[in-house]
Amino acid sequence: MAIIPQLTLFAWEDIEELGDLERLSLVMETMPDEALMQTLEAERGRGRNDYPIRAMWNSVLAGIVFQHESIEKLRRELARNGQLRHLCGFQGQVPPAWAYTRFFQKLLHHADLIQDMFNQLVQELRQLLPDFGKHLAMDSKAIASYARHKNKNGARDGRRDTEATYGVKTYRGQNEDGTTWEKVVRWFGYKLHLIVDAVYELPIHYSLTQAHEADITEAHRMIDHLEESHPEMLENAETLAADKAYDDTKLIRRLWDDHQIKPVIDIRNSWKDGEQTRLLDPWENVVYTYRGQVCCVCPETGTERQMAHGGFEKDRNTLKKRCPAKQYGIQCQGMSQCPVAQGIRIPLSKDRRIFTPIDRSSYAWEKAYRRRTAAERVNSRLDGSFGLEKHTIRGEQKMRVRCGLALCVMLAIAVGRIKANQAEKMRSLVA
Secondary structure, rough: OOOOOOOOOOOHHHHHHOOHHHHHHHHHOOOOOOHHHHHHHHOOOOOOOOHHHHHHHHHHHHHHHHOOOOOHHHHHHHHOOOHHHHHHHOOOOOOOHHHHHHHHHHHHEEEEEEEHHHHHHHHHHHHHHOOOOEEEEEEEEEOOOEEEOOOOOOOOOOOOOOOEEEEEEEEEEOOOOEEEEEEEEEEEEEEEEEEEEEOOOOOEEEEEEEEOHHHHHHEEHHHHHHHEEEEHHHHHOOEEOOOOOHHHHHHHHHHHHHHHOEEEEEEOOOOOOOOOEEEOOOOOOOOOOOOOEEEEOOOOOOOOEEEEEEEEEOOOEEEEEOOOOHHHHOOOHHHHHHOOOOOOOHHHHHHHHOOOOOOOHHHHHHHHHHHHHHHHHHHHHHHHHHOOOOOOOOHHHHHHHHHHHHHHHHHHHHHHHHOOHHHHOOOOOOO
């Protein structure tokens, strides 16, 4: 008779032999869930323990790791996979559906403990990765609710999502031929707001709101929360990249003036139609665009040339611009009488949206802004690997807990991979 021995608890050197269960073991080993487990066990007291708290919790983590969209799919997997049952801690039969319903109801009362787990994992990553949080990116993600919409009286009937709202997001751009395009996305559900590390593509803060909430409003709330819970993250951060939804003078001022974080935020064109440039006071022959491009005008010929970048003077809070003729060796007939031939200094206070510590018209700004796509990739992983694209979740609190669990698993995977000397796989749930 061929007897297959049962698996035991894993040491790090056993991970390579676990195959597909490696991912779950990594999460279970690194998840800082002891406070949550003790709280849930204390609430259960000396009641029946047919389905232990820790086994139920481990199976919930398994459902996220193995991308089961519903509890029924998870239960079927537990029923056919004895190794998975043993790894989770079940000694008998698979828990019925009602046991998971009651377990999730208890989890909803402890969303704060799930937030604490997330914060602990962020702190652990800061110790493992010294430059974690140096460059940040901010974005929001639409999460559609597939339940029925509200009825007239707003009554709950188990099939409707009475807390979800309608959201709209408009994307605009320009084609190669100069024509503009516009795409409007509408959904019924919620919005997940994220601040992520733009280098390692891992979250450092999250919040969930109804779909109609403005991105910029929640951005200020997230900064408030980081100032209270993780002030060291703001102290160590150097840049924060975001799209036009976060184009806000107050946010730009707050990032740089309060925390010395260089804002790399795309800008909306709020100028009047047909207005291409404005005169840059107090210089009579210098103009600028809404995107921060500064040009000098030759007093002799009227030729307009873009001025060269001279860097940022932190002690003066000014951007330096240099004469393009001197910088690039261009022949300029009016250089002798040009009042800006020696260069100029532009104070940021001239227009805080347009003039930022990293010059908007420089290559350095473009390079820093490309880091914003890190938040988009985190959003894509939440959809594809963590099940937020197809789900059966109804209710804001349930969605908040589910998003928190997914993000905790994402960070736990990263911590486990780094500790197992597999840092190159820190962002992979399926590898």
